[in-house]
Amino acid sequence: MVKVLSSNLGYPRLGEKREWKKSLENFWNNKISEDTLLSETKEIRFAALNKQKEKGLDLIPVNDFTLYDHVLDLSVGFGVIPKRFGEFTNAVSLRTYFDIARGNDTAVASEMTKWFNTNYHYIVPELDQVEPKLLENKALNAYLEAKEELGIDGKPVIVGPITYLKLGKGADKADFASLVEKFVPLYKTIIEELDAAGAKWIQLDEPILATSLAKEELVLFEKVYEELRTAAPHAKLILQTYFESVDEYEAIIELPVDAIGLDFIHDHGESLEKIQQFGFPNNKYLAAGIIDGRNVWRADIQLKQAELEILTRLVPKEKLIVQPASSLLHVPVTKKSEPNLDQVLYDGLSFADEKLDEVVLLAKAVSSDAKEVFSELQKTELAVSELNRSEHRNNKEVQAEIAALDSISADRKSPFETRIKKQHEWLKLPVLPTTTIGSFPQSPEVRSKRAAFLKGNITKAEYEAFIDEETERWIRIQEDLDLDVLVHGEFERTDMVEYFGQKLAGFQATKFGWVQSYGSRAVRPPLIYGDVAFTETITVKESKFAQSLTNRPVKGMLTAPVTIINWSFVRDDIPKSDVFNQVGLALRKEVLALQENGIRVIQVDEPALREGLPLKRSRWEKYLNDAVYAFKLTTSGVEDETQIHTHMCYSDFDDIIDAISALDADVISIETSRSHGEIISTFEDYHYDKEIGLGVYDIHSPRVPSISEIKTNIERALRVIPVQNFWINPDCGLKTRKEEETVAALRDMVSATKEIRETYTILEK
Ligand code: GLN
Ligand code: ZN
DSSP: OOOOBBBBBOOOOOOOHHHHHHHHHHHHHTOHHHHHHHHHHHHHHHHHHHHHHHOOBBEEEEEEOSSOOOOHHHHHHTOOOOGHHHHHHHOOOOHOOOOOHHHHHSSSSOOOEOOOTSSSSEEEOOOTHHHHHHOOOOHHHHHHHHHHHHOOOOOOEEEEEEHHHHHHHHSGGGGGGHHHHHHHHHHHHHHHHHHTOOOEEEEOOOOGGGGGHHHHHHHHHHHHHHHHHHSSSSEEEEEEEOOOTTTTTHHHHTTSEEEEEEESOOOOTTHHHEEEEEOOOSEEEEEEEOOOOOOBBOHHHHHHHHHHHHHHHSOOOOGEEEEESSOOGGOOOOGGEEEEEEEEHHBOOOOOHHHHHHHHHHHHHSSOGGGGGGGHHHHHHHHHHHHHHHHGGOOOHOOOOOOOGGOOSSSSOHHHHHHHHOOOOOHHHOOSSSSSBBBOOOOHHHHHHHHHHHHHHSSSHHHHHHHHHHHHHHEEEEHTTTTTTEEEEEEESOOTTHHHHHHHEEEOOSSSSSSEETTTTEEEEEEEEEEEOOOOOOHHHHHHHHHHTOSSSSSEEEHHHHHHHSSEESSSSOEEEEEEHHHHHHHHHHHHHHHHOOOOOEEOTTTTTTTTTEEEEEEGHHHHHHOOOOHHHHHHSSOOSSSSEEEEEEOOOGGGGGHHHHHHSSEEOOOOGTTTHHHHHHHHOOOOOOEEOEEEEEESSOOOHHHHHHHHHHHHHHHTOOOOGGOOOOSOOOOOOOHHHHHHHHHHHHHHOOOHHHHHHHHHO
16 A cells, blocks of 8 residues: 655644743743743643654654744854844853843844744844854754654754745845855755754745745755755755745756645645646655645545545655645644534634644545545534534525625715815814824723623623723823824723624634744634624724713724734635625624714724735735725715724835725824834825824833924924824824823823924914
């Protein structure tokens, strides 16, 4: 019998109950020693390795585990350590390692940024003037540890040289080739040492191949891998790509490695198409990523089997490896921690552990006679079809509405110029109106009251009375500050996505569905598992109450479809754009309910619009069209007089400004400070015709800005944006700030505004 191999690309670090996070944080807070940290995390690492072994996985990844971030591991191993943390000739201490990630009293942390299009953040290598030297071969240590202590002959996983260096910053990009040249010998040593230690497979992750690469970079790939090849006379090198299809398929399959790893999930069907069109070299292994490493649904096993059948006709079985399409870092550990979920939903789920079972099962199914695993296959097939057939996914009303989308106009009744006049008439706001982004400080008291309510220590009525009190207190504070457009403060929400998930049908929260976001920080995305439907008003009660307390307008506050979806695990049985529209339709009802209840300024936040952009530019247009449509579906039903705001907390706008404008929001507020003036220059070139607030102070630190500093920021913006279109607001929501600093900063903001208004009224006379 020919055996098809099963493999994994990386396992979650967090532990089933976030034990990893707890160990790290206990160490940072000096509650445990370094030895304890190391022994506790070793236990987590070993548990994961043993689990994978028991499942019968052939290639088990090692070196995927880390104490913070795998990219940082590589940087410190190469001595790529910013000078402000010291000079090192030996492996750095754990203190230094964490200092680079988190900063210390004298040196700021290295920047972190999103790992491709995921919600995982890596520490950006600082490559200016580097003279790399190998201080530590962590991959080797990980390999030897698993082999000697667990008898697991693992597959070391390392971020490959081109991806690693492309993700760094500070290097002379024009001389990328010589930068690469500096690192190749180090990579060679790592590989040589692994090869000598007996490693049979070595996985080099080059997800950069799934983006659009320049021709010279491809040439570089050939050169570099030619060299790396010589470092591994025995071990098989796997060139691993993920998160998309590869553009340069024909060149990539010819690279001098033993196996090519391709993504068959997020590739829009292109990986298979390319193999069919151009063939696959018969001297190489195909590592086929056919289980989704980034979502939580059980695979449609029949479909997967059929796909593998096709592959076995193009690649010999003995050269086929079945695996997840990416590391399982992006999914929670095991669904076994969720025993209380509805059975149909539970059966339809698959977290990391269950995905590995699917991988092993599929490898068996293609290796041998599928009859041997027939009952397993049938069981999983049944689970998926039951969920698909369940009432959750067959809400007749929602489906009828989606079918009739054409009958709904996604455009406002009148163009902006007409609307804004009507809005000005009733709003009667001064020039440079002031407002905030939505949330006010979630004080320890707010959090402890919520915890008490969730534990059942106080009643719902008591909790709600407390929220009302807090809202009223902040309405008075806002009036006292003399802000023009007020907010209710979002005290009832822990999280801007979770809150909507709790109130809309089709969502389910989990108890332990944590995934790492950065360092010890984890998020728990809700599951969008069914048809999304509006069942009750979501924000009306709180907004209406806040509005009843004041004569000034209070903004309603919603989270927009794309942000809700990007921060959730979304069902994959229907196109994502259908889910966008389902959420859009549900929120449209909420917007109309707000309007009906006297809320005539409504903000719909879309902070995740940009981060959801596809890796390949060729797919941007569809994504942006879908996103804009869903936003307009949400907001377009209102009267001209109702003012729609939106908010985004990033300012990398240049290339999507048309889409931003197409949202057709009457007012947009965006973060500004972190862009260091770039956003302002965007508006030099682009004539933005609607109202806009460029955040006038940074909310990411407790620092209270001075009046003159805020005035400078406002004046700078007014050089490119007409004063009658400009709004004054902080960069983002204030929920993480303390009350004292918030009030002080807003007071300065209002004072600065009033001083500038003076000069404008004088000028007008
Ligand atoms: N309205 C939200 C708040 O103020 C917006 C948060 C965000 O932009 N991420 O908290
Ligand atoms: Zn924001």
